Amino acid sequence: xxxxxxxxxxxxxRNKQIIPAIKNINLNLNFSEIISIVGxxxxxxxxxxxxxxxxxxxxEGKILQGEIFFYKDNKQINLxxxxxxxxxxxxxxxxxIVFQDPFSSLNPILTVGEQITETVIAHNNIPKNTVKEYVxxxxxxxxxxxxxxxxxSYPHQLSGGQRQRVCIAIAIINKPDILIADEPTxxxxxxxxxxxxxxxxxxxxxxxxxxxxxxxxxxxxxNTHKIYxxxxxxxxxxxxxxxxxxxxxxxxxxxxxxxxxxxxI
Amino acid sequence: MSLIFISLLILIAVFxxxxxxYDPLEQNxxxxxxxxxxxxxxxxxxxxxxxxxxxxxxxxxxLSVGIIAVGISTVIGIMLGLAAGFFGKTIDTVIMRFxxxxxxxxxFFLLLMVIAFLEPNIYNVMIVIGITSWPxxxxxxxxxxxxxxxxxxxxxxxxxxxxxxxxxxxxxxxNTIGPILVNATLGIGGAILTESALSxxxxxxxxxxxxxxxxLTIGKDYIHLAWWLSLFxxxxxxxxxxxxxxxxxxLRDIFDPKY
Numbered sequence: 272x273x274x275x276x277x278x279x280x281x282x283x284x285r286n287k288q289i290i291p292a293i294k295n296i297n298l299n300l301n302f303s304e305i306i307s308i309v310g311x312x313x314x315x316x317x318x319x320x321x322x323x324x325x326x327x328x329x330x331e332g333k334i335l336q337g338e339i340f341f342y343k344d345n346k347q348i349n350l351x352x353x354x355x356x357x358x359x360x361x362x363x364x365x366x367x368i369v370f371q372d373p374f375s376s377l378n379p380i381l382t383v384g385e386q387i388t389e390t391v392i393a394h395n396n397i398p399k400n401t402v403k404e405y406v407x408x409x410x411x412x413x414x415x416x417x418x419x420x421x422x423x424s425y426p427h428q429l430s431g432g433q434r435q436r437v438c439i440a441i442a443i444i445n446k447p448d449i450l451i452a453d454e455p456t457x458x459x460x461x462x463x464x465x466x467x468x469x470x471x472x473x474x475x476x477x478x479x480x481x482x483x484x485x486x487x488x489x490x491x492x493x494n495t496h497k498i499y500x501x502x503x504x505x506x507x508x509x510x511x512x513x514x515x516x517x518x519x520x521x522x523x524x525x526x527x528x529x530x531x532x533x534x535x536i
Numbered sequence: 537m538s539l540i541f542i543s544l545l546i547l548i549a550v551f552x553x554x555x556x557x558y559d560p561l562e563q564n565x566x567x568x569x570x571x572x573x574x575x576x577x578x579x580x581x582x583x584x585x586x587x588x589x590x591x592x593x594x595x596x597x598x599l600s601v602g603i604i605a606v607g608i609s610t611v612i613g614i615m616l617g618l619a620a621g622f623f624g625k626t627i628d629t630v631i632m633r634f635x636x637x638x639x640x641x642x643x644f645f646l647l648l649m650v651i652a653f654l655e656p657n658i659y660n661v662m663i664v665i666g667i668t669s670w671p672x673x674x675x676x677x678x679x680x681x682x683x684x685x686x687x688x689x690x691x692x693x694x695x696x697x698x699x700x701x702x703x704x705x706x707x708x709x710x711n712t713i714g715p716i717l718v719n720a721t722l723g724i725g726g727a728i729l730t731e732s733a734l735s736x737x738x739x740x741x742x743x744x745x746x747x748x749x750x751x752l753t754i755g756k757d758y759i760h761l762a763w764w765l766s767l768f769x770x771x772x773x774x775x776x777x778x779x780x781x782x783x784x785x786x787l788r789d790i791f792d793p794k795y
Contacts, residue, residue, distance in 0.1 A: 326691070
């Protein structure tokens with residue numbers, strides 16, 4: 272096991288009250304396993320991802336109960352009680368995220384190369400000139416053809432698909448143990464969606480990382496090992512993908528399945 | 537257009553000794569209060585000094601006071617604005633309440649008071665104008681930082697484990713450069729006006745060093761006899777401030793398409 276979420280409840284402040292966004296979440300992630308979290312908007316998928324990264328800002332909300340354990344080199348680290356300095360070392364190095372919207376998750380005034388390089392330098396002690404070669408290598412790994420040109424481009428000069436590839440490159444450059452993909456294809460059109468997903472599976476194969484895929488589209492989860500279906504802040508159904516697709520227990524899962532079928536036909 | 541005028545001004549300031557025929561401090565008592573002529577194109581003052589030379593040398597003083605004063609206030613404003621906007625909570629409250637206090641204090645009165653305690657010379661004028669005009673810049677930058685720190689790419693940088701200092705100065709600060717530049721340009725005009733006003737009152741740049749403000753002071757005494765003594769430095773101040781404001785607005789049009 273590499274990540275374990277135990278009894279997690281997280282709430283956000285609204286009018287001085289705390290309203291829980293996710294309730295009693297239990298989740299296990301094994302080494303080099305792909306799981307998907309499926310649910311509609313507002314079901315708490317992203318809150319769960321942010322909690323894992325310890326990114327719930329103190330002025331926004333609060334972890335009400337529960338623990339998140341990350342296992343590394345036979346050590347157990349509680350991500351919720353670790354201090355900021357050590358959390359920063361884990362973010363981007365051991366766990367990283369690819370966001371939904373590649374148009375807003377790149378800094379408009381830095382070149383792609385600079386943004387990738389700074390992530391490498393933040394975690395590794397390597398000289399700048401060797402970083403460049405390494406960045407080129409990763410850029411070609413995410414199937415960017417014109418590596419030299421993309422490296423020197425600003426984000427607005429790239430297409431949506433290229434930007435999402437760059438975001439993925441930034442996320443995987445430190446060979447993380449866990450990659451959280453938060454609706455990585457929602458902002459892209461259908462043909463690019465497929466390419467990006469295939470890219471994620473390829474990378475998972477070659478880097479042996481675990482992936483948490485967050486999506487509202489059950490169709491995209493076909494290649495994953497396990498599914499967690501979330502509704503209204505709770506996990507209402509979980510299990511291996513084959514079991515769930517064949518024999519969904521909850522009506523909500525069935526509805527999701529039916530809407531995803533339209534994609535297949 | 538305004539950029540051309542301001543570049544010209546800077547050139548004049550830098551090459552002042554090459555442009556003028558007479559030393560701005562040289563007195564020539566036989567040529568007192570002469571009207572503009574071929575020999576003295578802006579006329580001469582009560583001590584027979586060439587007004588043209590004095591206005592040209594005054595450019596250097598006024599521009600450097602304007603630019604350095606704005607530089608000082610912008611640096612203070614950036615530091616405090618970044619801290620207030622990014623860290624929020626107590627730091628924000630403390631800095632912004634202090635800004636509020638400074639903003640309700642009449643600036644010019646504060647200037648007069650500080651200058652009265654210090655020795656009135658050009659360096660003190662720069663520093664005092666600089667440290668009295670930071671509150672509005674701080675407020676501006678705080679507002680910018682507040683909106684930028686919520687953007688996804690800041691969150692992404694945080695997630696990638698980039699240090700806070702780097703996020704502040706590499707990711708947030710360059711994204712606020714547009715408003716900062718506009719504000720600074722507009723501020724230079726204001727600082728030049730303040731310097732002229734202080735010098736006019738005798739609390740700024742001290743004679744015999746020429747500044748537009750203290751040339752006007754002499755002009756005031758002879759305004760019924762020698763109009764050229766007040767007109768030319770007055771025009772210099774007018775056009776310089778006007779073009780700095782126009783440049784500022786031009787920059788704003790470039791950086792902020794809403795206007």
